[in-house]
Amino acid sequence: MFETHHQGVIRRQQAAPAPQYSIRMECRKRQDYGVHLTAEILSPEHSILPALLAGRKALAVTTSTVYKLYGRQLEQLIRHCGLDMRVHVLEGGEINKTLASVERVCREALDAKMDRKSVLVGIGGGVCTDVVAMAASAIRRGIEHMRIPTTLIGLVDAGIGLKGGVNLGSKKNYFGCFNPPSQALLDPLFLSTLPESCIRFGMAEILKMALVTDHELFRLCEGHQQALIESRFSDPWEIGREIIWRSTRSMLEELQKNPYEDQTYQRLVDMGHCFSPALEAATGYRMHHGEAVAIDMALTVTLAESLGMMEPQERDRFVAVLRQAGLPIHAPELTPALCQAALDEAEQHRGGAVHFPIPVEIGRCLFIEDRAKLPNRLIESALRRLAGEAREMHLNLNTH
């Protein structure tokens, strides 16, 4: 017992007893997983899925649009290969990325009497694989899951990483987990039925990887993206696969350095993701994530040029490729005040510095740490310039 004096008041405090026995527990889990670019994942003759499931009980989870398009093939695969697999169809869409969907999957797993060796298989876009990753982390404190992405964003981003998440009201991914899949199986054939807009949104994420690490990937997109968008990545087929695989590999190399996001705040994959969350929210989520990422990147390369970090021709070349992909470079909702608020938030959440990825050329990036290097007047003039370029583009389109 000892006494402390505080403004004349004497407080008696109990000294915390020193622990008599202590043990330090090591509880890091070593995990790795395979990401495979494959083909005909639903074909009974060629699919690698039956071998990977190896006779275990499985629950395939998909969404209604994907089931309408691919349900018959999936059921045929199950029958033909004698898989012990039920199929559960969720309602898709961001609005259904909720705990209620996670619960539905868990109930179905319970009904199917799945045990700790059983596997969930998410077949769908990022919404589906995010829900499945969450459910897999919860069922019996964690069962295996596989991801079979069916959108371009899924193939190069949501389907290959470690994260899962669902929304709490308008707070995106408020519930989330780091839960790597046991396998990610990528089959670009799914893209044949995807709406063109979804291909363009995926291109924004691919161009992000090109901008931060891979000039050759950028060159391939510049040369072939128009044909690939029109043909849903079927023509030229080999180039389409190469673009997907290069982008996937670059993404995984970046994730590998910091898989649980606890090693560093300097993340190249944050390119295009500094201003875009605020922009998406400001449009009431009417603007798609891919479009917001494109606008964010257009602003970032313009800032890089103004700061003398990137050559003007290099900046123009990148903006031209965004436009060629049919992606926007400006939106009136992205005001200087919104940008400042986004930088405030980045500073708050990233240990007091902004860690803003900034390109010096296409394929190479540095980081700006000090917020003062991005003053308001710089952001204002960059936004004005992009608004002018977007207007010009609109006029040109209307007069031709």
Ligand SMILES: NC(=O)c1ccc[n+]([C@@H]2O[C@H](COP(=O)([O-])OP(=O)(O)OC[C@H]3O[C@@H](n4cnc5c(N)ncnc54)[C@H](O)[C@@H]3O)[C@@H](O)[C@H]2O)c1
């Ligand atoms: N976990 C991660 O690391 C990560 C990374 C990026 C994005 N995400 C999440 O992914 C989601 C966005 O993913 P998305 O763009 O794939 O959206 P999505 O899952 O909503 O799919 C887009 C639309 O395409 C339909 N669809 C899916 N595959 C199809 C196909 N082959 N043919 C025709 N239609 C098809 C879907 O039904 C849906 O209507 C967001 O919720 C985002 O937060 C997660």
Ligand SMILES: [Zn+2]
């Ligand atoms: Zn993104």
